[in-house]
Amino acid sequence: MTRRSIVILALVAALGLAALAGSVSAQTPGVTATEIKVGNTNPYSGPASAYGTIGKGLAAYFKKVNDEGGINGRKINFVTLDDGYSPPKTVEMVRRLVEQEQVAFVFQTLGTPTNSAIHKYLNQQKVPHLFVATGATKWGDPQNFPWTMGWQPTYQTEGKIYAQYVLKNVKDPKIGILYQNDDYGKDYVKGLKDGLGDAAKKLIVLEQTHEVTDPTIDSQIANLKNSGANVFYNVTIPKFAVQAIKKSHDIGWRPLHLLNNVSASVDVVLKPAGLEASKDLLTALYLKDPTDPQWKNDQGMKDWLAFMQKYYPDGNTKDVFNVYAYAVAQGLVHVLKQCGNDLSRTNIMKQAASIKDLSLPLLLPGIKVNTGPNDFYPIEQEQLAKFDGERWVLFGEIYDAGKK
Amino acid sequence: MTGPGAWRRAVVLASVAAACALPFVLSNFRLFQFTQVFIYAIALLGLNILTGFNGQISLGHGAFYGLGAYTTAIMIDKWSVAYGWTIPVAGLLCLVVGFLFGIPALRLEGLYLALATFALALAVPQILKYFEHWTGGSQGIVLSKPDAPFGLKLSSDQWLYFVTLGVLVVLFLLAANLLARRTGRAIVAIRDNPIAAQAMGINNALYKSLTFGVSAAYTGVAGALSALAIAFVAPDAFNVFLSITFLVGIVIGGLASISGAIFGALFIQFVPNWAQDISKAAPWAIYGIFLILFMYAMPRGIAGSLRLAWGRLARLRAAR
Numbered sequence: 139m140t141r142r143s144i145v146i147l148a149l150v151a152a153l154g155l156a157a158l159a160g161s162v163s164a165q166t167p168g169v170t171a172t173e174i175k176v177g178n179t180n181p182y183s184g185p186a187s188a189y190g191t192i193g194k195g196l197a198a199y200f201k202k203v204n205d206e207g208g209i210n211g212r213k214i215n216f217v218t219l220d221d222g223y224s225p226p227k228t229v230e231m232v233r234r235l236v237e238q239e240q241v242a243f244v245f246q247t248l249g250t251p252t253n254s255a256i257h258k259y260l261n262q263q264k265v266p267h268l269f270v271a272t273g274a275t276k277w278g279d280p281q282n283f284p285w286t287m288g289w290q291p292t293y294q295t296e297g298k299i300y301a302q303y304v305l306k307n308v309k310d311p312k313i314g315i316l317y318q319n320d321d322y323g324k325d326y327v328k329g330l331k332d333g334l335g336d337a338a339k340k341l342i343v344l345e346q347t348h349e350v351t352d353p354t355i356d357s358q359i360a361n362l363k364n365s366g367a368n369v370f371y372n373v374t375i376p377k378f379a380v381q382a383i384k385k386s387h388d389i390g391w392r393p394l395h396l397l398n399n400v401s402a403s404v405d406v407v408l409k410p411a412g413l414e415a416s417k418d419l420l421t422a423l424y425l426k427d428p429t430d431p432q433w434k435n436d437q438g439m440k441d442w443l444a445f446m447q448k449y450y451p452d453g454n455t456k457d458v459f460n461v462y463a464y465a466v467a468q469g470l471v472h473v474l475k476q477c478g479n480d481l482s483r484t485n486i487m488k489q490a491a492s493i494k495d496l497s498l499p500l501l502l503p504g505i506k507v508n509t510g511p512n513d514f515y516p517i518e519q520e521q522l523a524k525f526d527g528e529r530w531v532l533f534g535e536i537y538d539a540g541k542k
Numbered sequence: 543m544t545g546p547g548a549w550r551r552a553v554v555l556a557s558v559a560a561a562c563a564l565p566f567v568l569s570n571f572r573l574f575q576f577t578q579v580f581i582y583a584i585a586l587l588g589l590n591i592l593t594g595f596n597g598q599i600s601l602g603h604g605a606f607y608g609l610g611a612y613t614t615a616i617m618i619d620k621w622s623v624a625y626g627w628t629i630p631v632a633g634l635l636c637l638v639v640g641f642l643f644g645i646p647a648l649r650l651e652g653l654y655l656a657l658a659t660f661a662l663a664l665a666v667p668q669i670l671k672y673f674e675h676w677t678g679g680s681q682g683i684v685l686s687k688p689d690a691p692f693g694l695k696l697s698s699d700q701w702l703y704f705v706t707l708g709v710l711v712v713l714f715l716l717a718a719n720l721l722a723r724r725t726g727r728a729i730v731a732i733r734d735n736p737i738a739a740q741a742m743g744i745n746n747a748l749y750k751s752l753t754f755g756v757s758a759a760y761t762g763v764a765g766a767l768s769a770l771a772i773a774f775v776a777p778d779a780f781n782v783f784l785s786i787t788f789l790v791g792i793v794i795g796g797l798a799s800i801s802g803a804i805f806g807a808l809f810i811q812f813v814p815n816w817a818q819d820i821s822k823a824a825p826w827a828i829y830g831i832f833l834i835l836f837m838y839a840m841p842r843g844i845a846g847s848l849r850l851a852w853g854r855l856a857r858l859r860a861a862r
Contacts, residue, residue: 183826184783220818220825225682225779226772230575237571251682251776258684258773274681320671320680351668 168215168242169481172208174474175215176200177235177244179252184222189248191453192271193218195463196246198450203467209474212481217241223248225255232256236265243268243486245470246289250274250321261285266487268473269466269516275325278514280491285483287490287514289466291424293322293398295539297329299422299520300396302537304341304369305334308394312343314367316358316382318374319347326373326398343367348378356385363391370394376401380411387415397421399520405429405456408525417527422520422537425465426500429456430529438499465500469507469516472496504536561707570699574771575811577699580706581767582807584713586791587800588760593789594798595721596753597733599652602659603788605666606636606758608780610765615683615775616676625688625770629709632766633759640758644751663785667777682776685769706767713760718800720756729753730798761788794836796843805844809836 168175180193200214208214217239221228228247235241243266247253250272257276260267261283269289270277277288304311315330317323327345331338344365346358355378362370363386370393372382379401386395397419401407404427408416426433433439442464446455453460474481476489493516496507505519518539523530565573589603610632617623617631643662650658670677677683690701720726728749731739740746769775787810795806817828840847 182822185778185781218822220822222783223778224781224783225774225776226578226768229772229774230578233571233574237569251680251778254682254684254776255772255774258686349668 166242166482166486167240169212172212173215174209174212174481175217175239175241176470177232177239177241178216178218179221179228179231179235179247180218181223181248181252182220184224186223186249189223189271189459190220191457191459192246192248192463195450195453195460196467198453199445199464199467202445202449203471209471210479214474221252223252225251228252229255229259232259236260236263241265242481243483245269246271246466248272253277257283257286264483266483266490268486268490269469271466273325274321280512280514285487287487287509287516289469289516290462291399291422291517291520291539292329292515293325294329294332295515295518296399296422296520297326297331298333298539299522299537300371300420301330301333303420303522303534304394304396305337308369311341311369312365312367313341313369313371314343314362314365314393315345315371316355316362316374317345317347317371318378319349322400323347323373327371330371348374350375352378355381359385359391360389362386363389368393369396371396372401373398374401376403376407379407383407383411383415383419387412395419399423402530403427403429403458404529413527416525419525421523421525421530423523423530423532424502424505424517424520425458425461426502427458427530428461429458432529432531442500461500465498468498468500469493469496502532502536558707558711562704565696565700565703570697573699573703577703577706577771578768579804579807579811580703580710581764581771582788582791582810583803584710584767585761585764585788586795586806586810587714587717587803588757588764589788590792590795590797590799590803591717591721591729591760592753592757594792594796594802595726595733596729596750596757598647598750598754599656599789600659600757601656601782601785601789602662603757603761604780604782604784605659605662606640606761607765607768607784607788608666608670608775608777609639610636610762611769611775611780612670612677612683612765613762614766614769615685618685619678619683620676629763629766633763636762636765637755637759640762641751641755643758644754645747647754648747648750660782660785663782667781670777670780677775677777680777682774682779685773685775687773688770702771706771709763709767713763714800714803717760721800725749790833792843794833794843796845796847796849799843799845799849801848802843802845809844 178193178196180190181187182190182193197216197218200216203209204213217235219231221231232244235244244260245268247256248271253270253272264285267286269287273290273293275292275294277286315327317327334341344362344367346361348355348358359382370386372379372395374382379397399422402421402423426439442461443455445464446453446460473490477485491509491511491514493507493509498507502521507516509516519536521532521536522534523532564576585603585607589600592598592600613632613635614628617628618625647655647658671680687698688701689698690696728744731744732746732749736746791806791810792802794809796802813832814829817832818825820828
């Protein structure tokens with residue numbers, strides 16, 4: 139009897155100790171029984187403040203998640219700070235998030251230079267740097283930066299998709315390129331050239347660049363027309379995309395016009411450029427465009443509109459950034475659910491790197507999120523769409539840059 | 543009775559001693575913030591020598607800050623130079639560039655000079671993007687934080703804090719010496735009455751260009767230190783807003799005051815953060831209110847008001 143009670147006592151004590159040890163080792167900064175603290179920076183002020191709506195959209199979505207009971211009983215405490223798109227400020231704010239606020243991880247920090255500034259720091263601190271909001275290629279490098287992961291298709295991915303299409307469908311292609319003279323433009327061009335492979339030198343007949351500060355790009359368009367190109371690869375931001383579409387229409391140049399996804403918004407680009415002039419444009423999409431009438435009765439879009447009305451009534455329902463925010467927030471919620479009760483930083487990263495065929499309601503039908511220990515590019519699929527004068531008509535297969 | 547000079551020395555020594563103790567009390571993050579305060583203070587002192595003491599308004603000191611930062615970054619990144627050497631080089635380069643810019647700027651007075659320097663601030667981010675081979679374009683250059691040498695048991699934040707504090711103390715002593723003597727009196731005389739200054743035999747053109755050079759050198763050193771502290775440079779960090787922030791700093795801190803640079807630096811480092819903590823929706827409106835309140839309550843800046851208060855106190859005591 140006494141021996142048994144001693145054994146039981148010892149067992150209970152051992153179990154208690156184990157439980158204690160377990161709970162101690164699982165203690166991640168920012169994680170309690172009722173809360174997960176998530177850090178973020180966004181440019182709410184400064185030159186890139188148009189992106190600020192993404193941060194607000196994320197906060198609104200997490201409020202919805204919390205109202206519905208949170209994730210495995212934990213509410214998300216979303217701490218988002220303004221960095222004004224200034225890298226030194228981002229460093230300060232992210233250090234504040236990690237060292238003062240003690241967040242569990244950093245999510246959706248926005249901008250290429252701003253994320254570059256904190257890339258090394260977060261990896262040294264072993265703090266997950268999840269789903270960064272930039273299309274640069276360097277965020278998917280698990281060998282050297284195992285704590286950083288991208289989200290959206292990279293610019294190079296998109297360029298490769300256009301190359302595949304051109305090689306397969308255009309007879310005797312002569313490609314003329316217009317791109318913005320910076321990393322964004324160059325990334326797109328590199329993707330196309332990589333996709334074309336050895337044929338790139340022969341097929342590209344003219345490359346024209348412009349500065350983001352140029353008033354117009356009329357002469358570049360004229361040069362491209364005179365080069366005899368029958369494919370126009372248009373890598374410009376909305377302001378210049380409008381000009382390029384208008385000008386090439388006005389001077390009667392009718393190439394196969396590949397418009398980069400950055401400027402694919404119907405309301406912002408195609409309507410100002412003229413719907414007639416925009417006809418037959420080609421682009422690659424992965425998100426549903428809220429201004430595209432074909433999604434009017436789509437359940438995902440309806441849910442999103444209801445969400446916007448209830449949780450983010452100031453938000454612009456024509457702004458694709460708000461669609462983007464909703465989709466990426468859902469991606470994070472998926473990862474956190476998958477973590478179960480083990481919210482250690484290692485497990486958060488591990489789960490982020492094991493997303494299998496996740497469909498999200500605002501991604502195009504058929505596009506799935508996939509990651510792996512050696513694949514830190516969550517979305518690598520896009521589908522081509524042709525503008526019919528009113529909306530983007532998706533066609534053909536879903537291109538997957540991850541498969542090679 | 544001790545004179546005001548002795549009092550001032552005591553206050554300065556006490557502040558330096560307090561600053562030396564901070565790294566063993568504060569967290570690394572707070573230290574990083576104070577390192578930034580010191581960096582800003584050096585830049586503000588540079589601008590204050592030009593604007594406060596010499597009366598030349600510059601809206602373009604962010605450009606020299608950027609030049610200093612890139613000098614350090616490129617030297618470390620491309621030529622693997624030890625970081626310690628890059629700081630004086632950044633200062634010297636900015637001295638030369640500032641001096642050369644000061645020569646044509648001689649023809650411009652007041653607001654016209656402000657516009658010319660504003661152009662500098664506008665141009666620099668684009669120039670940095672243009673020389674992509676050197677500057678890394680808009681991706682910038684990533685650096686490593688320097689570790690403490692000689693096996694000192696300091697974190698890299700603590701070490702950088704001490705480096706910055708050391709540079710700050712040296713540069714502040716140099717500036718105090720410069721401004722308290724003949725050169726300083728000439729610089730101030732040019733501000734107060736250029737014609738009278740010339741009549742007294744001061745070479746206005748030379749002094750103005752030199753002041754511009756020295757001012758740019760201070761700001762360049764600050765930029766070099768910022769590159770080390772942030773461990774990253776990118777064109778977007780050196781925009782027009784930075785130049786305007788410097789101007790805000792010297793006005794709030796106190797024009798033509800050496801200690802004003804410290805107060806101004808504290809303001810530009812911490813007030814935007816407080817503003818954000820008070821209201822996420824309109825942080826810059828709150829910042830604006832702070833700015834107006836400070837200007838209303840302390841029209842001569844923080845340093846000027848402190849001096850005024852000190853003077854009153856001394857008079858009260860003398861009357862008793």
